[in-house]
Amino acid sequence: DTGVSQDPRHKITKRGQNVTFRCDPISEHNRLYWYRQTLGQGPEFLTYFQNEAQLEKSRLLSDRFSAERPKGSFSTLEIQRTEQGDSAMYLCASSLPGPTREQFFGPGTRLTVL
């Protein structure tokens, strides 16, 4: 399978715990994006990497959220001190460079904070 992969697919945690999600983009894609989607809404942009550089972050990405892409390949998204409001589907997408390039999404990680 050469699509975007994400791990884990589901995560249940207790409020206050830290969680980390992983995304592996399509191999030739140097751009990687994280989005968050809650029920009944479209995905909301969180952050974007070109290779290993984090080039844009949304105001939604509070200081409890951090994302990395250390070698320009896979990326991790960590949420510290989780809150119930963090419960959502976290989606990763990747694309080739260029302003008109399509973004392809992974299966997502569904986070439930109890």
Next chain:
Amino acid sequence: QKEVEQNSGPLSVPEGAIASLNCTYSDRGSQSFFWYRQYSGKSPELIMFIYSNGDKEDGRFTAQLNKASQYVSLLIRDSQPSDSATYLCAVKSEYGNKLVFGAGTILRVKS
């Protein structure tokens, strides 16, 4: 005003009919427009993209773009029950990299 607006639906059409999904956007600098299909509990799947004014056809799908009216639509011909899903409109600005999504339109195709 939301940046990308869609009628939430549900839009119900009989099998074999044409489904018409609409989207308006507020940023006149928007350059790229995408339609994604999302089944319940799954991630968005890219169906169509369009950059130029006019129509773009791909199989049963036609995307239509009118930048002057800031309007983009998706037509699904010969609708099938398997087309029942939420359709997300997404917009990207000329210099931006992020997609801005609407909340989606629920489509139900009745057999």
